[in-house]
Amino acid sequence: MKIQSQKDFFSGLMFMGVGVAFAWGASGYTLGDGARMGPGYFPLALGVLLAFLGSIITFKALVVETVDGDKIGKLAWKPLFFIILANLVFGACIGGLPLIGLKPLGLIVGIYLLTLIASNAGEEFALKPVLILATLLALLSYLAFIVLLKLQFPVWPAYFTA
Amino acid sequence: MELFDNLALGFGVAFTFQNLIYAFIGCLLGTLIGVLPGIGPLATIAMLLPATYALPPVAALIMLAGIYYGAQYGGSTTAILVNLPGESSSVVTVIDGYQMARNGRAGPALAAAGMGSFFAGCVGTLILAAFAAPLTELAFKFGPAEYFSLMILGLIGAVVLASGSLIKAVAMIVLGLLLGMVGTDVNSGVARFSFDIPELTDGIGFIVIAMGVFGYGEIIHNLSKHASEREVFAASVTGLMPTKEDFKNMVPAVLRGTALGSLLGILPGGGAVMAAFAAYTIEKKTKLKPGEVPFGKGNIRGVAAPEAANNAGSQTSFIPLLTLGIPPNAVMALMVGAMTIHNIQPGPQVMTANPELFWGLIASMWIGNLMLIVLNLPLIGIWIKLLTVPYRWLFPSIVLFCAIGVYSTNNNTWDIWMVALFGIIGYIFIKLGTEPAPLLLGFILGPMMEEYLRRALLLSRGDWSVFLTRPLSAGLLAASVLLLVVVLMPSIKAKREEAFVED
Numbered sequence A: 001m002k003i004q005s006q007k008d009f010f011s012g013l014m015f016m017g018v019g020v021a022f023a024w025g026a027s028g029y030t031l032g033d034g035a036r037m038g039p040g041y042f043p044l045a046l047g048v049l050l051a052f053l054g055s056i057i058t059f060k061a062l063v064v065e066t067v068d069g070d071k072i073g074k075l076a077w078k079p080l081f082f083i084i085l086a087n088l089v090f091g092a093c094i095g096g097l098p099l100i101g102l103k104p105l106g107l108i109v110g111i112y113l114l115t116l117i118a119s120n121a122g123e124e125f126a127l128k129p130v131l132i133l134a135t136l137l138a139l140l141s142y143l144a145f146i147v148l149l150k151l152q153f154p155v156w157p158a159y160f161t162a
Numbered sequence B: 001m002e003l004f005d006n007l008a009l010g011f012g013v014a015f016t017f018q019n020l021i022y023a024f025i026g027c028l029l030g031t032l033i034g035v036l037p038g039i040g041p042l043a044t045i046a047m048l049l050p051a052t053y054a055l056p057p058v059a060a061l062i063m064l065a066g067i068y069y070g071a072q073y074g075g076s077t078t079a080i081l082v083n084l085p086g087e088s089s090s091v092v093t094v095i096d097g098y099q100m101a102r103n104g105r106a107g108p109a110l111a112a113a114g115m116g117s118f119f120a121g122c123v124g125t126l127i128l129a130a131f132a133a134p135l136t137e138l139a140f141k142f143g144p145a146e147y148f149s150l151m152i153l154g155l156i157g158a159v160v161l162a163s164g165s166l167i168k169a170v171a172m173i174v175l176g177l178l179l180g181m182v183g184t185d186v187n188s189g190v191a192r193f194s195f196d197i198p199e200l201t202d203g204i205g206f207i208v209i210a211m212g213v214f215g216y217g218e219i220i221h222n223l224s225k226h227a228s229e230r231e232v233f234a235a236s237v238t239g240l241m242p243t244k245e246d247f248k249n250m251v252p253a254v255l256r257g258t259a260l261g262s263l264l265g266i267l268p269g270g271g272a273v274m275a276a277f278a279a280y281t282i283e284k285k286t287k288l289k290p291g292e293v294p295f296g297k298g299n300i301r302g303v304a305a306p307e308a309a310n311n312a313g314s315q316t317s318f319i320p321l322l323t324l325g326i327p328p329n330a331v332m333a334l335m336v337g338a339m340t341i342h343n344i345q346p347g348p349q350v351m352t353a354n355p356e357l358f359w360g361l362i363a364s365m366w367i368g369n370l371m372l373i374v375l376n377l378p379l380i381g382i383w384i385k386l387l388t389v390p391y392r393w394l395f396p397s398i399v400l401f402c403a404i405g406v407y408s409t410n411n412n413t414w415d416i417w418m419v420a421l422f423g424i425i426g427y428i429f430i431k432l433g434t435e436p437a438p439l440l441l442g443f444i445l446g447p448m449m450e451e452y453l454r455r456a457l458l459l460s461r462g463d464w465s466v467f468l469t470r471p472l473s474a475g476l477l478a479a480s481v482l483l484l485v486v487v488l489m490p491s492i493k494a495k496r497e498e499a500f501v502e503d
Helices: A005-024 A040-061 A077-095 A107-119 A127-146 B002-014 B017-035 B041-048 B052-053 B057-082 B089-102 B107-139 B144-159 B166-181 B198-202 B208-226 B242-268 B271-285 B301-316 B318-324 B330-341 B350-352 B354-387 B391-410 B413-432 B435-459 B471-488 B491-497
Strands: none
Touching: A005 A040, A005 B166, A005 B435, A040 B166, A077 A107, A077 B208, A077 B413, A107 A127, A107 B471, A127 B041, A127 B301, A127 B391, B002 B354, B017 B057, B017 B354, B041 B057, B057 B089, B057 B107, B057 B301, B057 B330, B057 B413, B089 B107, B089 B208, B089 B271, B089 B301, B089 B435, B089 B491, B107 B242, B107 B301, B107 B318, B107 B354, B144 B166, B144 B271, B144 B435, B144 B471, B166 B435, B208 B413, B208 B435, B242 B271, B242 B301, B242 B318, B271 B301, B271 B435, B301 B318, B318 B330, B318 B354, B391 B413
């Protein structure tokens, strides 16, 4: 059996997997019956439905012909890695990482780090424009979020303000 | 004639210099908030609520209302320019609006959104003023069974939103419904799917999913293409205003959207979002004129109709608030809070006990709409400039604003981790060719659907036929089946494939 549509095949598998996972989780809660639905009733029904739909999609992916095989194509590992890393580092700057005892480094440091890391996700990386962008963003964010909107963020590293 | 007397009273109140200033500040603040992706009117109103203690009640409510509308307008701007739905009601605007921006028609898209919203706002205000009392009668007829069937209809309609595989769209809706299940079950207090993580007992935030899937997923996907293949925004921006052709197309769409939005907004329970989806669905069903861009590729009607619908819906959603005291969504709940602080009990007596408040508010809504269009239309030129910024400057900014926006909802870094997770998930969705918009609708409606299903069955004591024996509910379900049949029929199916042939 040839996979006629790669995209559909894998999405079908994904739906089946997620559906089964939710259904399995839901069966752990009280189900109840129609008149008195427990917490597990609706999620179980939906999980089963999703798994069923997933199986249909996978089946179609094996049977219905497509022109070019609907390939998924290469995964963009580099952009994925850098964007997510930038986000995670920013989160660590704002909230600190209690697990390793890192205190929050603050918004400004976070913005610089995020910009520097995220810019690596593109094709070219030139330090000076990136630094200018980071400074602009830091300034803008400070004005908009801290001064104007008075949001509560740690702005400077906790090591200095504590 | 009583209507005109009341409106005159209202305008008298609203047109005082002080109240106009407050309306203006509210609109300005609201638009700024709405434009920043991730920060919405809910957070803003919550923050500004204490500031309004000192203001007289009418002024406070006028300002808060201004913020609410401003945020909706601003939210549409980001949806069109950057493909980020900042509000649940902008999810639909993203679909055609962003495509229009990519084709160099961001100006007409923004103008269509603005003008459609303004028109709908005016009509909505009139309806509010004229029909507040009789319309609540209608709302009373809707019991849980009717709501459930209405949502089924809405979800089936949402399938039409997907331009790709029908069954994958349905699967995405169900996935969205399931994601909505995460959190504490209201009826039993059981924390579902929370893996003992306290933050998950409140469920996954809408903003988190929206930012992750629409924001990060899209950015990662864009970066994976080489600069030449990347679908950059067309270098030539063709004009700021819609063409005469555009206007001709827009007008019926706006009228339909307004009608739909006015009706659905009255139902307590968030009519504005459903109205936007429903309006888009209906537009899609109408025949395309020769030479019109297909839906999903930048059809101006796909922007004008949902925008009109959600604005009309927001206006008429004041009806259950002002007449019954039932807030249709979280923002309105805050307004109820504001009223209570000023010793006003929202409910049927507001109209008679505080007429200048009621009518003053209505009049200021109209003024707010006017101010917004005056504020925003000239600014379109500035917004367009934003699109000419090279992508390598734009995308780190989007990553930053998403992270900040998400953090500001709960001041909890947990949300930032979740956005990262959904960014990865969003990218996977794009690679697998599954559409995120149906997922978001399912997510919003999931908990509500479960609630209504439960209540309906509780009231009927476990009798499932209640959905068919109650006439309104049966009618809605029949409409859903009809819609499904129409979409699935082979001949229509062939035309559908034809209409949505991509590359």
